[in-house]
Amino acid sequence: MLKKERQAFIIHKVNLHNKILSSDLSQEINVSEDTIRRDLNELSEMKKIIKVHGGALSKSFHNSFQHKNIYSLEHKKIIAQKAVSLIKDGMFVLTTGGTTIIELARALPENLQATFFTGSLPAAFEYMHHPNIEVIIIGDRLSKNSQITVGGAAISKIREIKADMCFMGVNAIDIENGITDSDWDIVQLKQAMIESSSKVVALTISEKVNTTMRLKVCNVKDIDVLITELKPDDSLLASYTGTEIEII
Amino acid sequence: MLKKERQAFIIHKVNLHNKILSSDLSQEINVSEDTIRRDLNELSEMKKIIKVHGGALSKSFHNSFQHKNIYSLEHKKIIAQKAVSLIKDGMFVLTTGGTTIIELARALPENLQATFFTGSLPAAFEYMHHPNIEVIIIGDRLSKNSQITVGGAAISKIREIKADMCFMGVNAIDIENGITDSDWDIVQLKQAMIESSSKVVALTISEKVNTTMRLKVCNVKDIDVLITELKPDDSLLASYTGTEIEII
DNA sequence: AATTTATTTGCAGTTTAATGCGTGTATTAT
DNA sequence: ATAATACACGCATTAAACTGCAAATAAATT
Numbered sequence: 001m002l003k004k005e006r007q008a009f010i011i012h013k014v015n016l017h018n019k020i021l022s023s024d025l026s027q028e029i030n031v032s033e034d035t036i037r038r039d040l041n042e043l044s045e046m047k048k049i050i051k052v053h054g055g056a057l058s059k060s061f062h063n064s065f066q067h068k069n070i071y072s073l074e075h076k077k078i079i080a081q082k083a084v085s086l087i088k089d090g091m092f093v094l095t096t097g098g099t100t101i102i103e104l105a106r107a108l109p110e111n112l113q114a115t116f117f118t119g120s121l122p123a124a125f126e127y128m129h130h131p132n133i134e135v136i137i138i139g140d141r142l143s144k145n146s147q148i149t150v151g152g153a154a155i156s157k158i159r160e161i162k163a164d165m166c167f168m169g170v171n172a173i174d175i176e177n178g179i180t181d182s183d184w185d186i187v188q189l190k191q192a193m194i195e196s197s198s199k200v201v202a203l204t205i206s207e208k209v210n211t212t213m214r215l216k217v218c219n220v221k222d223i224d225v226l227i228t229e230l231k232p233d234d235s236l237l238a239s240y241t242g243t244e245i246e247i248i
Numbered sequence: 249m250l251k252k253e254r255q256a257f258i259i260h261k262v263n264l265h266n267k268i269l270s271s272d273l274s275q276e277i278n279v280s281e282d283t284i285r286r287d288l289n290e291l292s293e294m295k296k297i298i299k300v301h302g303g304a305l306s307k308s309f310h311n312s313f314q315h316k317n318i319y320s321l322e323h324k325k326i327i328a329q330k331a332v333s334l335i336k337d338g339m340f341v342l343t344t345g346g347t348t349i350i351e352l353a354r355a356l357p358e359n360l361q362a363t364f365f366t367g368s369l370p371a372a373f374e375y376m377h378h379p380n381i382e383v384i385i386i387g388d389r390l391s392k393n394s395q396i397t398v399g400g401a402a403i404s405k406i407r408e409i410k411a412d413m414c415f416m417g418v419n420a421i422d423i424e425n426g427i428t429d430s431d432w433d434i435v436q437l438k439q440a441m442i443e444s445s446s447k448v449v450a451l452t453i454s455e456k457v458n459t460t461m462r463l464k465v466c467n468v469k470d471i472d473v474l475i476t477e478l479k480p481d482d483s484l485l486a487s488y489t490g491t492e493i494e495i496i
Numbered sequence: 497a498a499t500t501t502a503t504t505t506g507c508a509g510t511t512t513a514a515t516g517c518g519t520g521t522a523t524t525a526t
Numbered sequence: 527a528t529a530a531t532a533c534a535c536g537c538a539t540t541a542a543a544c545t546g547c548a549a550a551t552a553a554a555t556t
Contacts, residue, residue: 002552003503003504003505019250019253021250022542022543023541023542031505031506032505032506032507033542033543034505034506034507034543034544035504035505035506037542037543037544038504038505041543050252052250052251052252053250053251053512053513053514053541053542053543054250054251054513054514054541054542055250057250057252057253119385119387121369121372121373121376121385124369124390125369125373127390128369128390128392128395134389134390135389135390135392136387136388136389136390137367137369137385137386137387137388137389137390137397138385138387139367139384139385139386139387139388139397139401139402139405140384140385140387141382141383141384141385142372142375142376142382142383142384142385144376144383147376149385149387153387153405154387157387157401251513251514251515270532270533271531271532279515279516280515280516280517281532281533282515282516282517282533282534283514283515283516285532285533285534286514286515301522301523301524301531301532301533302523302524302531302532
């Protein structure tokens with residue numbers, strides 16, 4: 001068995017089982033464990049697999065359990081601070097889910113009186129702890145991944161609302177493709193929210209600026225305000241300054 | 249089992265149950281408690297979990313801290329255990345809020361496949377962590393006291409549902425006055441739930457049996473099953489045994 | 497085809513990682 | 527206050543990983 005085909009075989013096995021032991025492979029292919037180890041190292045070098053003590057794991061396995069760290073937490077706090085300044089007493093506010101929105105919720109001043117609509121459970125929890133904020137939950141099927149309600153009922157409820165402002169956590173934004181996302185249900189929700197709001201505020205860490213995902217939510221011009229942790233005149237945001245978007 | 253794999257498993261478990269004991273994990277995975285402790289320390293270092301004496305807690309649910317303080321928790325666990333046995337695969341289940349219902353949610357077996365409708369945020373959080381349970385959130389204004397959605401929209405949504413079973417946390421029950429409560433909105437909700445369910449299961453700690461509040465929810469005869477932490481033949485429940493209510 | 501060259505493999509010895517156990521010390525519960 | 531758990535630390539054991547080297551194999555050259 002040639003080295004190339006052996007490595008192909010290993011990749012196949014790893015992807016199939018999500019994990020593999022060096023010792024098993026060694027037996028199965030009938031080569032020494034050293035050889036397997038060398039293969040695993042090379043494949044790991046090529047980012048095809050994740051090598052661990054004793055064997056290897058598939059990339060997908062790793063991803064599925066690797067919860068997104070909140071290391072951009074500080075950035076998100078800055079964003080939240082800026083976003084909060086836009087909210088005035090008496091407003092009706094629509095919000096999506098996402099960790100940035102949670103930070104926004106935590107940053108709300110105690111004396112702010114406003115009504116928040118959301119289908120995001122974690123966001124609702126946060127809003128709930130604010131004394132002067134009225135919370136309206138948008139009901140429907142709960143998506144376990146995103147911890148937000150999704151579906152037709154949610155969308156038609158959103159359409160019934162006429163909100164002053166919509167705060168949207170953004171996963172990818174790009175001057176060409178606008179706001180994009182990877183989850184069909186979430187895209188529908190966001191589109192409905194945009195239509196139901198007088199003003200759309202997009203929140204994103206700069207890391208996600210100029211990235212693209214598969215599904216389109218809206219064009220850049222549909223956004224009224226863009227908030228990142230950067231200063232408005234940062235060079236990364238230069239391409240957006242020409243548009244009619246307000247950058248904060 | 250590889251180390252990474254084990255740690256992924258631990259993260260999964262923690263997120264599912266919101267808390268986990270080192271001793272349980274040790275047994276389940278069949279490694280020494282030292283190993284588990286080392287894992288928990290590393291995961292805690294990585295901010296994936298919150299390590300506490302005896303085990304670990306999920307990050308998402310820091311509310312679990314309050315968990316210990318729940319009044320007569322042990323009784324509620326017994327009640328939850330009994331209630332769970334009534335739920336079969338494929339059922340549509342309506343639930344109210346309340347700490348007893350939370351315990352019910354935690355007691356649900358992992359392999360149970362069912363659809364749960366609720367307006368209670370804490371309950372929804374619990375259901376969400378169960379892999380095979382579909383959660384439908386009933387939307388409306390969020391009552392901060394009871395952490396449940398209340399109002400006309402919630403009620404009309406409930407009326408659209410035809411559930412197999414309704415689990416109702418009971419605040420006061422009495423053979424004369426039936427189930428009573430003190431919150432107008434909650435009473436409306438509960439009445440709607442009763443109407444929309446083939447079977448009504450009332451859950452209550454024995455302390456609340458033979459007590460009364462101001463607002464009537466329903467008569468005792470509208471209940472199908474009554475669950476307390478007591479044995480069915482306990483003298484406290486004697487007055488209910490004559491009726492057609494099943495006592496568990 | 498034969499020989500050189502380069503690559504790959506296996507092996508021995510050493511190093512490192514992972515785990516379990518025993519002991520003494522914290523922490524929690526009674 | 528006392529007993530019962532849970533914890534941390536060091537050490538021993540085992541398995542896995544690395545290192546360098548020689549043998550084996552494949553590829554290239556003449």
